[in-house]
Amino acid sequence: MKHILELLDATAARLPDRPAFGDERHTLTWGQVQLAVQRIGTALAQYHVQRRPVAVYLDHEVPCLLAMLGTLAAGGFYTVLDTAQPPERVRRITDQLEPALLLTDAPHRAAAEALGLPCPIVEMDDALAGPPDPFRLQTLRAEAIDTDLAYVLFTSGSTGAPKGVAVQHRAVLAYSAWAAETFGLDETTVFGNQTPFYFSMSVTDLYTSLRTGAQIQVLPKRLFSFPVQLLDYLTVHGVNTLYWVPSALGGVVRWKALDYTALPPLRTILFAGETMPTPYLNYWQAHYPTALFANLFGPTETTDICAYYIVDRAFADDEPLPIGRACDNCGLLVLTADGQAAAPGEVGELCARGSFLAAGYYNMPQKTAERFCPNPLQPHYPETIYRTGDLVRYDEQGLLQYMGRADNQIKHMGYRIELGEIETAAFGQEGLQSCACIYDAPKDRLVLFFTGQKDLEAALRARLAQRLPAYMQPAAYHRLKAMPQNQNGKIDRAALRELCKED
Template sequence: MKHILQLLDRTVRRWGARPAFGDEHGTLTWAEVDSAVQRLGTALAEYAVQHRPVALYLDHEVSCLLAMLGTLAAGGFYTVLDTAQPPERVRRITGQLEPALLVTDAAHRAAADALGLVCPVVELEEALAVTPDTFLLQTLREQAIDTDLAYVLFTSGSTGTPKGVAIQHRAVLAYSAWSAGTFGIDETTVFGNQTPFYFSMSVTDLYTALRTGAQLQVIPKRLFSFPVQLLDYLTTHEVNTLYWVPSALGGVVRWKALDYTALPPLRTILFAGETMPTPYLNYWRAHYPGALFANLFGPTETTDICSYYIVDRDFADDEPLPIGRACDNCGLLILTEDGRAAAPGAVGELCVRGSFLAAGYYNMPDKTAERFCPNPLQPHYPETIYRTGDLVRYDDQGLLQYMGRADNQIKHMGYRIELGEIETAAFGQEGLQSCACLYDAPRDRLVLFYTGKKGLEEALRPRLAQRLPAYMQPTVYRRLQAMPQNQNGKIDRAALRALCKED
């Protein structure tokens, strides 16, 4: 295969009448999805978007999924914009992207026009009314090759300029083949989609479904604030597979919602995006002892994932989970600062090679050269690796352990500290729901933010004193009513840093 939509072609032939994409507004079959994609592809192709970027200014609904696939049908590549983000950040993204076309809907047309882009704007409703031109679409498909871009996802940049990670068709095809085979995804799978479509984890939901005929059910964001309603939604829509960030799973844990709610028919529970607190895992496993649980790890620059660990034993509440082994078609290297292979068991930077790698950063050649660089361990021919900036090591079982970010280590009292180690030590304390540790550099102090019952500081201080050296002890413990979360559902550490400044 060379084009993502070949997956759709095959699925329509096999499972055309089965449900494909659903949200709170309704459900489409695979045949209906294919029809919509052909109409959208024809409409967008009129704007000559082949090999050019198309920006999608749409909500987290099925309509956005159709626009994503319609862009591919027109020969272009897409970027999903977050309609809830401040317009200034959206403009920074579009300024980097320079889209040839903006697709929105009637509900967001005024906000889209206010962005002030110089490209044409197309409303989805009008594009869906176009008669498909099958000859045009077939011609565009025949001209495609597997190194064409499929999409560009923007991540935060340290300079304030978002970085657009450019992913090719071949990376998605390789990744979806791995994810479907590894986790037994098939036409009976029903994904409960949590992550936004501008976040790399959604790639697994969408393209694994496209490959296998699985159903993708988009969960309304508001339900994650109401765990009982969330679980009822999963049950009503017969969701059996989750791929969520741990903070989303943690919302159910904090309310103990599985204790008094009819359990959805879950059989596969995957998680990634941030460290999974083992108390969260243990709570879910206690209620789903027969389900497959897996810890997935990887940056957007490797399509979504480069390593994984299928949970095969019990873990103590304060025991960190491994990030496991390399995915198929991914090679993992652990390198020292001077580019040599790290000694067995030693900590080094995780570097990735193989089919999952992004093409680079869109319109950022210098940044691309910095992170996508020649493999120093391969002197005989040119091979690109991606430097993740993540620190890892192999344990005695040959499993990767995540040790933190190379750029997230702090120096306190003369020692280098990984803040995640403090968080791991805190988990397991009875009554603790979530926590995050930050370094307040101006005051040279460690601050542990947490949610849970009152008075926990009196229990946390001696607990951490037993598990960590003195230089890793938080100076300040601050209880919050709720842990702030960003648009992706992860802990919002920028908001916590702002709270540090308020003290």
Template sequence: MITNLLNYLNDTIKRVPNKVAVIDGDSTISFNDLAEKAKKLSTVIDTKISGIIRKPIAVFLDKHIESIISDIGIIYSGNAYMNLDTKTPIRRICNILELIQPELIITNDKYIGKLTEIWPEKKIVNIDLIDLSTVNYSQSKIDIKLNKIIDTDPLCIINTSGSTGVPKGVVLNHRSFMDFTEWAISTAEISQNEIIGSLSPLVFDIYSFELCMMMRLGNTIVIVPEELSAFPVRILQLLQKENVSYIFWVPTIMVNIANMDLLSKVSLPCLKSVWFAGEVFPTMQFNYWRKALVNAQFINLYGPIEITLDCTYYIADRTLSDNEPIPIGIACNNTDVFILNAEDKLCGTNEEGELCVRGTSLAMGYYNNPEKTALAFVQNPLNKSYPEIIYRTGDIALINEKDEIIFKGRKDSLIKHSGYRIELTEIEHVIINTLKLVKNGCAVYDYNEKRIKFYYESEVAISASSMRKVIGEVLPKYMIPNIFIQLKELPRNTNGKIDRFSLKELVNEY
């Protein structure tokens, strides 16, 4: 019986122990060696935390073989991994750690100095100081511990933007990842021979899914170095060199590749599955990819982090005009998606409303944050007979005449930008309350240009470069506004509050 993801990995090791599991530049590791090192690391973890299970353990490493060993080692220890972005300002990392209170942080020589300034040294493990070849482990002890882990126990925590400046830690379990993985395999007929071009950062749920595919099928993960992001042609050359057959990317880089016409310069004959999610893929650039890779299957997926990976999908099997939005399709297996109007009634065809989700794909809530959990995960208003939790996404959508779900936008200040989910109010909170750069301001997202614009009240203009420099000490790069716009007075509604909707109408003027 499959009760956790390591059941997948154990079966794969028996079947293909010497197959390459991960390619990281010139370095590779087999499935057997990956598991051996992860089990040894789990023993080190166990020694440090005295057998504690079902608790978060943080990983503060760049994306390499060592970070994958760390994540799997944490799972072997019976705990949940929480990958942290090494590029995130240390103040934000500190906020995350204070909220989540991980039992340990796994890092290396490169980052140990940064962490010891903000976290107790006894709760930090420097893997560069551990010689795993000298560590012994007991398989029976590992088995005893894993027998206590069931499918609804936490697998990982993924941090997402929070309106108060403190990210929320979304708790995702083994069952929801296994459900999605099995659905993916059957829907797209993914084989045991896939080679995955892994571009997503460790903090993305897509990376965790790639980990699942590796463990479940014995697929090989090819790590795309982060430094190649500025050189899309080199990314394609790497895919070509390693015969990558499957990618699951945020569209941003795919749009750049289309705009630069790079698929005419680098052929990808092995690429058969192209999945994308995280933000809207402009149809014109999507059509470029589809024409260039005529033998590939393209799937558009949708879902906030509170739903494990994604909850809807659209297999692009019909022609779409350049000005026609790509549908987000239909619900994935074992998931129900429905659209509610302002009266919490089901919307009719072409009627816009809020997209809601129910099913085992739902996250378990926000770690150490019952108030935020209660606000987002609520009783299904369509069901008065028994407890049934749904997640209200805050996204506006409709169902068209073809029974396809069409994404229309956000109902509040939550956006998707460069694949990251961002609370615009968090940007405002940091600029106004934390840094006190201005007294009043409002962040607005320009969906056409995919840029964050910050409007602020001031008699004197403030240098955009100086604003970015100061904000960059607190917020990650992807949350720093692209444009700063000074207004003598921000528009207000009848209640005296900043009129965000009026600013949205101005967004194309700047």
């Protein structure tokens, strides 16, 4: 198999009348998805987008999924743009991407034109209106190879400058095969899709569904502000599988929403994207004692995930979860600063190799060379590894423990400190809902932002004094009504650093 849409063709032939994609306004079967993709692919092929980028400027709904797959049918690769982002940010991405075409709809046409891109703009209704051209699509498919790009997904990175991660068909095929087998996903699976399609976690929902015939129900973003309504929506639509960022799962915990509504029929609950607070996990597990819970870990540069841990025991509220072990067909190395293999228990940088790896960064050869580099442990032939920038160590059970980011490791009072260790120590405090520790470099101090009960600061100070050395004690504590979140639903640490300036 060399092309992602071979998965769609097989599933549509096997399950043509089963539900495939749904949202508040659309419900499509696999047969209908296949036909729509062929129509879009035929329309886009007229613009000669083979092995060229197509920008998709659509909301987080079913038509966006069709546009992504239609681009692949035309032989191109896609980048999903966030329609809610400021035009300046979108233009920073398109300037780097230089799309051959922009695919949008009537409601976003004016905003798309205002971007001023020197490429044609096509609306979805027009692309869907014409008949498919099977011969043209088959010709494009025959010319494809598995190292052609499938998509370029832009991440901000530590500097805030967009980086386009270029992912090939073979990486998606390898990754989706692992995910489907590992978590028992099949045609009875119904995903409740939370993550935006410009975020790498959505790759798991989409491509394991194409592979297995699972259903995707795209969840309205507004419901995450109303957890009881959100859970009711999951129940009505038969959602049984979640793959969410911990902040989204935490919204349900903070409102104790599982205590006040009929429980959705969940059987698989996966999470990734940021550290999972153990109290969140324990709350969900208390209500779903027979469900499979798994902590997934990996950067966009490994398609989505490179390590995972299926939760198989109880954890105390202040005990961090392991990130586990390497996914099958994905090799992991733990390297010291001098490029040697870390000793058991020694902290080093997590590096990945194998078929899950992206091709590199789009139009950024220097940045690609920095991160996608030769394996220092393999001198006999060329092998590329990706340096994640994540610090890890193996514990006594042979499981990887996440120790923080190399760029999140700060030096304070002469000591090297992982901010995540402070957050983990705080999370066992009763009444605490969420927290994030920030290093305020101009004032050389640690600041703990938190949400939860009033008058919690004294208890937090006492707790951390018992569990952390003096040099790791936050100098300031700030209670917030809600944690700021970025467009991916993660805690917005840049916004918290700005709050430090106001103090």
